[in-house]
Amino acid sequence: MAAVRRTLDGRWHTLRDEIRSREDFAELRVDPATGVEAYRAAVWDMLGRLAADGHAVHGFPTAVGGRGDIGGSVVSFEMLAFADLSLQVKSGVQWGLFGGAIQALGNPEQHARWLPAVMDLTLPGCFAMTETGHGSDVQSVHTTATYDPDTREFVVDTPTESARKDYIGNAARDGRMAAVFVQLYSKGERHGVHAVLVPLRDDDGNVLPGVEITDDGHKEGLNGVDNGRLAFHGVRVPRENLLDRHGSVAEDGTYSSSIESENRRFFTMLGALVRGRVSVSGSAVGAASLAQTIAVRYGEARRQFAAPGGDEEITVLDYLAHQRKLLPGLARTYALRFAQNELVEMLHDIQTTREAGGDVDEKRQRELESRAAGTKALTTWHATATIQACREACGGQGYLSENRLGQLRADTDVFTTFEGDNTVLLQLVAKGLISGYADDFGNLDTLGTVRFVADQVLDTVAERTSLRQLAERLRAVGPGGEDDVRERSWQVKLLDDREEHTLDGLVRRLRPARDKGISAERQFAIFNSAQDHLLRAARAHLDGLVLDAFVRGIDTCVDPSARALLEKVCDLYALSLIEEDKGWFLEHGRISAARSKAITAEVNRLCLELRPHARALVDAFGIPEEWIGAPIATGAEQRRQDEARAHAASLV
Amino acid sequence: MAAVRRTLDGRWHTLRDEIRSREDFAELRVDPATGVEAYRAAVWDMLGRLAADGHAVHGFPTAVGGRGDIGGSVVSFEMLAFADLSLQVKSGVQWGLFGGAIQALGNPEQHARWLPAVMDLTLPGCFAMTETGHGSDVQSVHTTATYDPDTREFVVDTPTESARKDYIGNAARDGRMAAVFVQLYSKGERHGVHAVLVPLRDDDGNVLPGVEITDDGHKEGLNGVDNGRLAFHGVRVPRENLLDRHGSVAEDGTYSSSIESENRRFFTMLGALVRGRVSVSGSAVGAASLAQTIAVRYGEARRQFAAPGGDEEITVLDYLAHQRKLLPGLARTYALRFAQNELVEMLHDIQTTREAGGDVDEKRQRELESRAAGTKALTTWHATATIQACREACGGQGYLSENRLGQLRADTDVFTTFEGDNTVLLQLVAKGLISGYADDFGNLDTLGTVRFVADQVLDTVAERTSLRQLAERLRAVGPGGEDDVRERSWQVKLLDDREEHTLDGLVRRLRPARDKGISAERQFAIFNSAQDHLLRAARAHLDGLVLDAFVRGIDTCVDPSARALLEKVCDLYALSLIEEDKGWFLEHGRISAARSKAITAEVNRLCLELRPHARALVDAFGIPEEWIGAPIATGAEQRRQDEARAHAASLV
Known part of the structure; x- marks a missing residue:
């Protein structure tokens, strides 16, 4: 039924076949008995293999070395569901969410500065939107970034425990930077939700001053993803770290945006992250x-x-x-x-x-x-x-x-x-x-x-x-x-x-x-x-x-x-x-x-x-035989049934 | 609403209150991040604590030191669901299934011989009914026990891989004996499904000759229970190991049962295990x-x-x-x-x-x-x-x-x-x-x-x-x-x-x-x-x-x-x-x-x-506060909400 498969595959059928032919794909899976830390380490290694093989490039702009194929990025992400879902989600955090936020909300200079390191994994990052107290109601996040014109920096703060960024993938172990969604303040005024890039760890992996990271610990699933909680205490980042496609702050603290209504700005930003x-x-x-x-x-x-x-x-x-x-x-x-x-x-x-x-x-x-x-x-x-x-x-x-x-x-x-x-x-x-x-x-x-x-x-x-x-x-x-x-x-x-x-x-x-x-x-x-x-x-x-x-x-x-x-x-x-x-x-x-x-x-x-x-x-779903993995689906049950029937026949 | 709780508690309300007052109950829970082997070890230790505290005695006959309270045994088992479900299932395997099979299918001598050791956990055992090839259709199990009148023994065999006993709790790590459900043969005739007690490991935990044990490995849940697969290759057990309430084999191999129809015998046996x-x-x-x-x-x-x-x-x-x-x-x-x-x-x-x-x-x-x-x-x-x-x-x-x-x-x-x-x-x-x-x-x-x-x-x-x-x-x-x-x-x-x-x-x-x-x-x-x-x-x-x-x-x-x-x-x-x-x-x-x-x-x-x-x-379900465990249900969320609201008020 090649025709059914072709129909299901849709517009990106060539890419699907390309990924299906990856010979090492079946190796991209972690034994679920692996403990949390070992699981995280294994997924991190596999993510490196994906990065080395150019798995990340699909959706990023050609100007920074990507393929500019947005649909392809979604399809290649999807196919990782056949490998290991922790690996898939981890890749989604790095390239889809963290990289995607820089791509969707940053300006071309920010793209050039950060996206290559995002793609090749030298800059592992987090997408810090959700707070303990606010999940789906993103507009109500309580984390703040206040502009200080004297130093030309933003000061990022977590006012309460509810305002901690929570369930953040890449936070507990690997992340070096986070796109943090904050209420932006300048000159005493609030300008609504914006994203600021905040460094989390130094090159040796040490957590930076003012950053507080706790581990979300064991979860029902996805234990290869290092989810954690982030809190910020007077953390200062340069003015250039504001992802400013939809709103920017001048050196003197003047806020400007091409979109006047705060609501509209917010939903434009969210829409870009769809x-x-x-x-x-x-x-x-x-x-x-x-x-x-x-x-x-x-x-x-x-x-x-x-x-x-x-x-x-x-x-x-x-x-x-x-x-x-x-x-x-x-x-x-x-x-x-x-x-x-x-x-x-x-x-x-x-x-x-x-x-x-x-x-x-x-x-x-x-x-x-x-x-x-x-x-x-x-x-x-x-x-x-x-x-x-x-x-x-x-x-x-x-x-x-x-x-x-x-x-x-x-x-x-x-x-x-x-x-x-x-x-x-x-x-x-x-x-x-x-x-x-x-x-x-x-x-x-x-x-x-x-x-x-x-x-x-x-x-x-x-x-x-x-x-x-x-x-x-x-x-x-x-x-x-x-x-x-x-x-x-x-x-x-x-x-x-x-x-x-x-x-x-x-x-x-x-x-x-x-x-x-x-x-x-x-x-x-x-x-x-x-x-x-x-x-x-x-x-x-x-x-x-x-x-x-x-x-x-x-x-x-x-x-x-x-x-x-x-x-x-x-x-x-x-x-x-x-x-x-x-x-x-x-x-x-x-x-x-x-x-x-x-x-x-x-x-x-x-x-x-x-x-x-x-x-x-x-x-017709076209999942290659060696990816399926489950013994009951790949011959073991059939072999047992055949053996049992042959044995029964031998007794008659 | 004490009256609602009393109504829900039903006839065994006193026993429920007795168990609720166990001070160490909250300790009977394993951190789910624990790896499989450590989890199994922890559950084994906790099972020992339950045994030492007499948790096992409820349902067993007073003649062997039990309380003879069958309903109480079900209720006390149920309450372990609030502790750790692996512990609960492990206790169910030991006392409900293994001990229960000896109780329901064995004769008084067999009770006296084995049940005390079942209760105090000196004889950890398995209930080996399910086979890889036959789950709910127990009547079709393929494992055989053939009587040898010369040695007055049963010879237990696993003819095919389908006939392995599978998902057997206590098999992979702790079990010393198993109640094995077999097709019973004597004098060349089949007499249908019966249970035979087969030793699995010696006192040092070494697997006995002819017994083959494999580990079912990591599971979706219940990882504190050591499920495994059992196969038997010409394993000989004494005639006295047949649990013979519903059917026995004389020294010369003559089979007798008070229930003539094989079907009826089978369902009487199953009924006893309800x-x-x-x-x-x-x-x-x-x-x-x-x-x-x-x-x-x-x-x-x-x-x-x-x-x-x-x-x-x-x-x-x-x-x-x-x-x-x-x-x-x-x-x-x-x-x-x-x-x-x-x-x-x-x-x-x-x-x-x-x-x-x-x-x-x-x-x-x-x-x-x-x-x-x-x-x-x-x-x-x-x-x-x-x-x-x-x-x-x-x-x-x-x-x-x-x-x-x-x-x-x-x-x-x-x-x-x-x-x-x-x-x-x-x-x-x-x-x-x-x-x-x-x-x-x-x-x-x-x-x-x-x-x-x-x-x-x-x-x-x-x-x-x-x-x-x-x-x-x-x-x-x-x-x-x-x-x-x-x-x-x-x-x-x-x-x-x-x-x-x-x-x-x-x-x-x-x-x-x-x-x-x-x-x-x-x-x-x-x-x-x-x-x-x-x-x-x-x-x-x-x-x-x-x-x-x-x-x-x-x-x-x-x-x-x-x-x-x-x-x-x-x-x-x-x-x-x-x-x-x-x-x-x-x-x-x-x-x-x-x-x-x-x-x-x-x-x-x-x-x-x-x-x-x-x-x-x-x-009214009456789950004591310290057993609930989940931080979101025991104050953490409330505290965070209060803090967030106080903070918001302080800003106004």
Whole structure:
């Protein structure tokens, strides 16, 4: 099924093949029994190998020796999920977050000064945004940088324990410098959140005066990453260390920025950092693919319980219950793969245009941010759920670290709450839907939670997904018989209706919060009582985006039999999605009881039909044999089953 | 809320308080950063402390120095979930499984000979049932023990790699002996599965000749337990090592048993070992309680995002989305606590009667087994889901090992697939429902999967839950106005209807499999296509049992305000359960669309109403302060928030 793989690989297929051919890739993995310090050391060494091999260069500007391939940087990051997730996250901290912050927020001189050392790892660094007291609400960070015109320095301070930078990768062991997100003060005035480069350790690795580093210690997973806490006590850095693309301080302390509104400046800055979220999302899809590759291969080798009238045991993947555990999840990974591919293309096109000095429509940038937030929420929750299902589907074998599933689960668990807590991200998506991209930008003051009800123009319901267009296109193509639940146009219409209805209802529920003279408490109560509705609206919207991407992805496939298979996978995705929320569709009269039962029957039928293709479908993820690692997926179980059956035969 | 706690504590409340007062309990926990070997050593030492303190004696017969308190042994095991889960599982292997096998399957002489050394840990042992090739299908184990009348010994052999005993706790490091489950052969005949005690290591810890032990290595969790693989090559053990309560071999090799049918003998033996399943179930409830204690306390301390019109940040547990994440799960833990209490009582009463030489109705024994299987499936899946939700609700803090949630998740993850895979256990429950307890016992030949469709009497639908009786009782008490979704009688009737309808439908779907002359392939196809229906029927039945237990549990509470609170928690449990499956209730015309929406609204309202009691509800689990351990739950977060607010105030 080379054609399926090619379709899944998308625009960066050549790069994917290039990375697949890395001969030493299977060595880039650490035995999970390794203790924390040894694990960190091993990951540090492997990171050096990646740096030496030029793995870091993809996304950086050509002016400083990079390849200028932003999409490629996300794809090459994603493929590290097949190696070791600690290595992947560590590389993401160094090149994606630390390097990315300098790239996105620094000026060309700053690029030239620091990025080469970032790429070749002579300057290991941290991305110090999150504080103990403030995770997803970055705008509220409490660390300060106060400009001192006498010495032309910034003085960086951590006023309270809550204001410590926390969970910072590279902090506990290796980092020499950090991009620290601070409230910037000059001439007694606050200018909002900015990033300042602060040296942490000298060349010998000694922590510098005024810097306080503590270790976050052992974690549920990712123990090869040296997360730690940073506090600063009157640490002075030169004026030139302010990453000043969006705001600078003159020698005399005068603040200037091309963006007047502090809010707008903040969100422009955050928007420039969107690549981190896109990368985590890709990693989640990669990890899910690997887990499913292992579980499906095992499910094809493993036999359990004899069939009636014989001693032959049944292959576990032949049981409907086992198919139900694995195949709808597999279909969803396909769907999210296509959604992720579109997201990466969008990121690449927008940021490449901007780096080349071109103009990017602000609406399109907002769309990218919303899509990145939403896709990341879907992919990371999916990874958590499906890796868990894979672990259970492999029983005790799945619990052994040698078979990777447990560690994949533990390593990816934090994805749902870092780079933005998923629940907060969904609210951001919903907020975008309600307020419309055309609204006064200044209203995006917190990440879509409480305050927004106070000042939104709730009447403007923005464009939704392209589902509506897709529905129309599909209608134009064929008669769209609605009798068949596999009719794509019917599935699309159903999801489109749900999105529209959910959003309309949400706007109606929130509108009273805009009444004049309403108290703050009452506003909060109105918002809060609709919060589950808000989250539902965001999900309905995102489900539409994903289905749309799946359909578009299939359109890029020219091989007829591969297309036919992908259509079936898409049916399983769409129908299991509808089945999951059948309560809503029934409640709102969108489907009849008979139709609802037909959907469940069809999901079962699709599981049965796709069963013979399960192995081909996971093979199409294109994970090279020697990377898979797990013995149960690479011959051990099959060999044991063969031996046991030969032995049984010898006794007869 | 001492009254709530007393109600939750149930019949063994005195023992619970006794264990709570253990002063050194908080020391019984290992730093998760500890490497595998050091972790194992630490757990071994702690197990010795437990043994020295008499922790082991509860469940063993008074004749050998035990307390003869079977329920107490389960409860004391459960409470170790608050300490270290590796320690808990290790203690379960030693006293529950190894000691339990000798107790349940051995004769009084064998008890006297071995149990004292089991209790005081001078004889560390293993429970070697599972094989690499056979997990839940124990009846198919391939290890053999062949009687040699010349030497009056059994010769134990592992014919293939699949037949290795696998995941065996105490095997890799500490075990000196194992209760090995084998196919017993004598005089050329097979007599089915029996357990034989096989020495593994000598007094110096050297592995004995013919015994092959390999290490299962690092695992996702429970790394303080030394799981390993055992293979036997012509290992000879004396005739007296056969645990022969249900089948013995005379010196000349003549086999005899009081139970003629091999099937029946097998299931009688398995039934005697039901305590393991009950214990795992209790541990899952304990772990869920601990996770919720941590997450709710953190949710009460943590603040994030400012409210409209002020700088005061909102306590995260005040957000509906956060309540939705935690409170329905908390209500379910309450429900499962009551179900678990009933299960332990049932186990205690039945096994105490039997140990005293009394007669136990076979139907009641089957009920116990079915209930243990089903409750274990519900509680362990619940633990996985709710600990995950707690981790996410605590964000990055939840990912740090010091806050315990990550390790709780990883340690308990295997619960869903050990002591019987949950999916297989649900099939066992469904099978019991269909076949009726009165059926020919010989039909229970495999754990309710494939073969059973071939030979079941599908017309007999057995008694279901006591839900029907509860419904009638509630109707007798009050008018049962069905307008109010909080009306218990309405909730009960709804669940009862679902159970009846699902079961009837299942029987209808399976009946064609009994047609004469039907092929084996067709039989399998019929069974397989209804497998999801089968699992649904089991769940519907179990949900009824749990609600029934909750209602009965509330009845034991005499304090009026505690009762009122428990009623609300029960409402949240019942309504969130119904909401979760609203698709089914709508599809089958059991609720109207308007009623369905009212249920969702009511779940939200209950979250709001219970919010002020959240802390009291987790405190009622009665986990002593110093056992909780997690800094975020024991003051650190509160202190930081106070400091941050004081600092902010000082700036104004």
